Amino acid sequence: MFFHGGIEHRSTIPYYTLFLAGWSVAILLIKSRKLALQRQALTLALIPEDPGFRLGSDESVRLVLDNIASQAYDPENFILLDRIQRTLSNLSNTGRISDVSEALQGQAEIDEGCMESTYTALKGFIWAIPTLGFIGTVLGLSRAIGGFGQVVSEGGSTQALADSLTKVTGGLSTAFETTLIALIAALCIQLLMTMIRSREEAFLDACSTYCHKYIISRLRLRDPWRSDLESGGDGA
Template identity: 50%
Template sequence: MPEPSSRLVWSLRDIEQRMGFRGSRFTRVNGLLSSLIAAAMTIAIYATLMVVEPNVYTDMLTERGFTPYVIVFFTIWSLVILMIKLSKLRLQRRALELDLIPEETGFVLSVATVDRVMDRLFQVSDDPKSFVLLNRVHIALSNLRNLGRVTDVGEILRSQADHDESTMETSYNAIRGLVWAIPILGFIGTVSGLSAAIGGFGKVLSETDDPAQLIDALKGVTGGLATAFETTLVALVAALAVQMLITFVKKREEEFLDECAEHCQRVIVNRLRLNQIETSD
């Protein structure tokens, strides 16, 4: 059995489990935990801004209505999700370093030896089904006795690989929604600012015909327009930054899934020897 330090204990090493929350499977993220962390960080940021000397940047986040507050929260929430996913991905990648096959010269994986490999899965991890690679191997080997050809095992592994890829894609649904909402909130803030600025100018028009007052009111409108568009600027910059990070993290996950497929081919399929290999169609 592997040394305790090298054994993958998901219940102790998963970041969500360590924080006292139910750990989501594979690289999925617990929505409640991520939202609570994001809320705490947002409060901390705005508490800091309260004691910082006001400037153009603090005004963009605190003096433009309610939308900047929501934009900051959604942005931080997205970043927290990505950071948790990276942590969970690092844990998943550690399964690639495990020796799943007994270290014996000429060891052949067959119906007679499959139980040894199955036992090995539970020796190297407390819960193989919580790891992408180990779960994929577990599913294939669990069906080994019912299969007659090596190609059947390979087909199960490919099917599970497709399922894992689909699971990975759906794990980004929440953050995609946040990235979609961030610029929309920016536009809402801009429209709100435009309405207030134009409404103020209309009020002046209805109350006076003095050209000097009209000019002053028009200056207020143009200043209001600049202020209103700042909200959209903040939102677009935030959405762009988050989208770039999503691309980076997703690429890492896709590379990991490719490595899992290669690992299964090399360690499992290439070592299989079945009694009924290719004897019949």
């Protein structure tokens, strides 16, 4: 396919296309591997299973932070663990559970934005791959038609015209194959990216659910403007 009509008629465009396609696949495979590692954080026993355990006191917060430190070498590299660490570290400066919930929501939006930014290069590649294919098609058409036009202008014989037409059809085949390769590559990358992106979005939703279930619902804070305690299990 890349050497249609002989090596002298080869086009270098498909090589650039496959280079970008391979680069894109490598990025997606790395993202898939990282996502698998991130999901392992959801299985860690960070919060005691005791139903009566409540977060709020320095001792309870320290217990959870120690659990995180003991089960992860670098918690800052895990989205869920980093989100919990940031929230609990600032818990003493928070007066209401609604403030904690807003802080978690804000961090979730930041994580979502960071995830979205990782697709910038891939989106550029998906745009560039079919564009390269169309460029290859235009080059192939110009060469094929140009060669035929030269034979016609020289007033060649019928046999020469027939031979020239054969070369033109071969050139057209090469030109359109270039676009076909690019479109197939772009389609495969787009489908793979969509699949991994949906898995990442599901993971971020799982992180938010985890934080609500094990952090918000376990909170028990003393509002500095009130004398009683506010509990996350009360639907605050």
